[in-house]
């Protein structure tokens with residue numbers, strides 16, 4: 299059993315509690331990796347031209363480690379599990395959850411991207427709690443991601459678990475890798491959508507969904 303003797307160890311054991319219980323050797327590997335990572339952040343600070351030992355930067359490697367574990371919390375859950383509790387309801391019309399805020403991390407630059415997701419589905423007997431849809435979005439956002447894949451993952455999870463007649467997901471996000479670097483377009487936003495079932499087959503259903511988002515995207 300590893301004795302948690304400093305804050306890095308405590309941070310790792312809190313974040314990987316399941317591993318700690320099942321496989322202590324694996325937790326030692328995580329602790330070693332976290333120490334290597336913090337050393338790498340020190341190297342990065344020096345590489346960029348600053349002093350990793352100065353006051354404001356001294357604790358930065360630990361803070362970056364902590365932040366990254368938070369940005370990637372989605373890896374340590376199964377987002378689909380949020381949808382498992384379903385209710386039988388005789389509702390055959392659109393259920394739309396708008397403006398689900400999320401924060402994610404672009405896997406190409408490790409820069410944040412953030413925005414809102416709009417998730418609509420037409421149930422086929424099974425519905426889920428509305429907050430569960432938001433948790434599903436959160437679970438796929440909190441990992442190294444690209445917006446296009448995140449959109450598809452949300453649609454496919456709902457398709458698999460709720461088996462609805464149709465699903466449509468629209469995500470609008472700003473990417474810091476476009477705002478603060480590269481082409482520096484700070485007002486540009488990216489809209490992605492993914493559709494299945496009725497929304498793919500029937501333009502009227504898609505139009506109804508989009509009319510309910512008017513003024514939002």
Ligand SMILES: [Zn+2]
Nearest residue numbers: 404406407475
């Ligand atoms: Zn990027």
